[in-house]
Amino acid sequence: MNLTAEQIQDNWAKLMSRIDAYISEPRKTKLKEFYEKYAERIMLMPAAHKKEYHNAFPGGYVEHVLRVIDAALDIHNVWVKYGVDTTTYTIEELVFSALNHDLGKMGDQENEAYIPQTDQWRKDKLGEDYKFNDRLEYMSVPDRGLYLLNEHGISYSKNELLAIKLHDGLYDDANKPYLMTWMPETKPRTSLIYIIHQADLLAARVEFEREWLPKLKSNLSSSEKNFTITEKKSSKVTTKAKALGSIKSDSLKNMLDNL
Numbered sequence: 001m002n003l004t005a006e007q008i009q010d011n012w013a014k015l016m017s018r019i020d021a022y023i024s025e026p027r028k029t030k031l032k033e034f035y036e037k038y039a040e041r042i043m044l045m046p047a048a049h050k051k052e053y054h055n056a057f058p059g060g061y062v063e064h065v066l067r068v069i070d071a072a073l074d075i076h077n078v079w080v081k082y083g084v085d086t087t088t089y090t091i092e093e094l095v096f097s098a099l100n101h102d103l104g105k106m107g108d109q110e111n112e113a114y115i116p117q118t119d120q121w122r123k124d125k126l127g128e129d130y131k132f133n134d135r136l137e138y139m140s141v142p143d144r145g146l147y148l149l150n151e152h153g154i155s156y157s158k159n160e161l162l163a164i165k166l167h168d169g170l171y172d173d174a175n176k177p178y179l180m181t182w183m184p185e186t187k188p189r190t191s192l193i194y195i196i197h198q199a200d201l202l203a204a205r206v207e208f209e210r211e212w213l214p215k216l217k218s219n220l221s222s223s224e225k226n227f228t229i230t231e232k233k234s235s236k237v238t239t240k241a242k243a244l245g246s247i248k249s250d251s252l253k254n255m256l257d258n259l
Contacts, residue, residue, distance in 0.1 A: 001018070001057055001211055008059040012043045015062055015099075018069055019254075022095035027154060034152045042106060046114055046130055047207075054207035056129060057104035064203055065099060072098040072199035079191060090160050096156065097196050099161035104144030109151070111136045142167065160191050169197040 003011070019031055027104075036040060047055035047064040056063045072094050080086060108111035114130040122128045139147065142165045149156060166175045181187055188194075 003057065003063065008043060008062070010038070010057060011062045011066060014066055017135060018066070018095060018099065022092055028097075030152065030154045034154060041112060045106065047102070047105070056209070061075045061102070061105060064202060064207065067104065067203040067206065068097055068101060068199045069098040071202045072195055075195050075198050075202070079195060081155040085190050088190035092158055093159045093163070094195065096159050097167070097192065098199060100145055100149060101164050101167040102141060102145065102197060102198060103148055104139065104141035106146070106148065107133065107136055108148070157195040159190050162188065162190075166193050167196050167200050169201070169223060180185045
């Protein structure tokens with residue numbers, strides 16, 4: 001999938017409007033200054049480096065983040081309906097966490113995380129339109145995102161730190177000590193963590209279905225069409241041979257053999 005220049009600009013405006021609507025001062029000003037400083041990079045970033053992953057195209061990152069924010073707000077309402085304790089987190093914490101959950105994919109102050117793939121074979125065979133920038137020091141995506149916020153003087157609460165850090169849920173083994181615990185006193189004290197994870201999972205799944213399900217259905221249809229007449233005849237011959245093998249009457253065998 002590709003976005004038009006107008007769609008990319010419109011998504012950027014929507015992202016800034018989410019900050020205006022949900023983030024309070026003084027963080028609002030600092031957050032907007034940060035995003036405006038790196039606007040050109042963030043606006044055109046993919047959400048992943050490989051086509052098989054979600055939103056691996058220019059502008060894919062912002063589109064994904066917008067979907068996570070909106071999904072988190074909707075999932076919050078579902079949890080409220082079923083009795084979640086809403087005193088353990090705020091709507092601002094929810095939006096801030098969703099907004100910045102993948103911020104580490106930006107890279108650092110000098111280096112982008114994803115740069116155009118120069119190996120044509122990897123582009124054609126592996127679907128890698130981008131590659132990881134080896135000038136960038138390794139950090140996990142959540143850790144780099146939290147580092148970037150801290151470096152630019154943007155504070156975050158404990159809830160926000162945990163929601164960003166744990167947004168991949170149990171898909172990241174590093175999160176197991178936080179999430180695979182059975183004693184009440186060691187379980188997370190807020191459901192914000194789960195809501196952000198579910199919102200991210202939902203958004204990524206929707207993006208996968210939009211990009212890949214039509215292709216998979218098309219491939220299945222093509223494979224069915226490729227079941228040639230010769231293969232059908234071969235199948236028919238095999239079935240006939242089995243049927244004839246169980247018949248003792250020669251006259252009946254001759255009659256069936258001519259079918």
